[in-house]
Amino acid sequence: MTMFMDVHHGMAGITAEQLKAAHEADLAVQDREGVEFRQAWADPESGTVYCLSSAPSKEAVQRVHERTGHPADEVHPVPLQV
Amino acid sequence: MTMFMDVHHGMAGITAEQLKAAHEADLAVQDREGVEFRQAWADPESGTVYCLSSAPSKEAVQRVHERTGHPADEVHPVPLQV
Numbered sequence: 001m002t003m004f005m006d007v008h009h010g011m012a013g014i015t016a017e018q019l020k021a022a023h024e025a026d027l028a029v030q031d032r033e034g035v036e037f038r039q040a041w042a043d044p045e046s047g048t049v050y051c052l053s054s055a056p057s058k059e060a061v062q063r064v065h066e067r068t069g070h071p072a073d074e075v076h077p078v079p080l081q082v
Numbered sequence: 083m084t085m086f087m088d089v090h091h092g093m094a095g096i097t098a099e100q101l102k103a104a105h106e107a108d109l110a111v112q113d114r115e116g117v118e119f120r121q122a123w124a125d126p127e128s129g130t131v132y133c134l135s136s137a138p139s140k141e142a143v144q145r146v147h148e149r150t151g152h153p154a155d156e157v158h159p160v161p162l163q164v
Contacts, residue, residue, distance in 0.1 A: 005123055005132055016162050023164040041087055041134070041160035048158055050087055050132065052123070076130055078123035080098050082105040 001034075001054045002079055004061050006072035012047030019049065025068040026051075033060040052078075083116075083136045084161055086143050088154035094129030101131070107150040108133075115142040134160075 019042045026037045035055040042049045051072070055061045058075040065072050101124045108119045117137040124131045133154070137143045140157040147154050 003123065005125070005130075014162065019162045020164050040164050041085065042162035043087070043158040043160050044162065046158055048087075050160065076125040076128055078125050078130075078132070080096065080101045080124040080126065082102050082122050 001036075001056060002077050003081060004053050004055050004058060005076050005078045006051045006053070006061055006065065007074040007076075008049040008051075008070060009073045010047050011042065011049050012044065014042050014044050014047070014049065022049075022068065022070055023051075026064050029067050030064050033064050035060050035064050037064075083118075083138060084159050085163060086135050086137050086140060087158050087160045088133045088135070088143055088147065089156040089158075090131040090133075090152060091155045092129050093124065093131050094126065096124050096126050096129070096131065104131075104150065104152055105133075108146050111149050112146050115146050117142050117146050119146075 023040050037053045040051045061075050105122050119135045122133040143157050
């Protein structure tokens with residue numbers, strides 16, 4: 001399993017409730033792809049959302065996000081962490 | 083204190099040792115700006131580094147990174163987290 005950081009743009013005005021709902025939708029379907037979403041952070045002003053996950057591939061991360069209606073604009077493996 | 087996610091581009095080929103050294107340099111000088119760097123993640127292939135911190139302002143985050151020789155390309159407040 002590799003760690004991934006994915007980024008969503010265009011989410012200006014996102015609320016805490018919307019972020020929570022999107023995250024919970026991902027959690028509800030992630031098992032079938034072997035993905036584990038860990039944390040997510042949002043900047044409502046610039047409309048940027050970052051999601052940290054562990055997953056077998058970037059395609060698996062994207063499939064979860066697509067299934068829940070919010071595909072990521074970028075998915076980066078982040079094998080290095082401190 | 084607000085949480086911030088900052089992003090560095092152009093770091094292709096970064097190693098685990100370089101990420102650790104950069105993070106430790108930030109930790110060594112962060113107190114004077116009231117910043118607390120929490121975690122950092124790197125994608126050596128695309129050359130992207132993400133740093134999560136709590137700080138009084140985005141300018142404070144950037145001053146720490148400038149002082150240690152690696153200014154961020156983007157600094158986003160991320161007041162929403164799950």
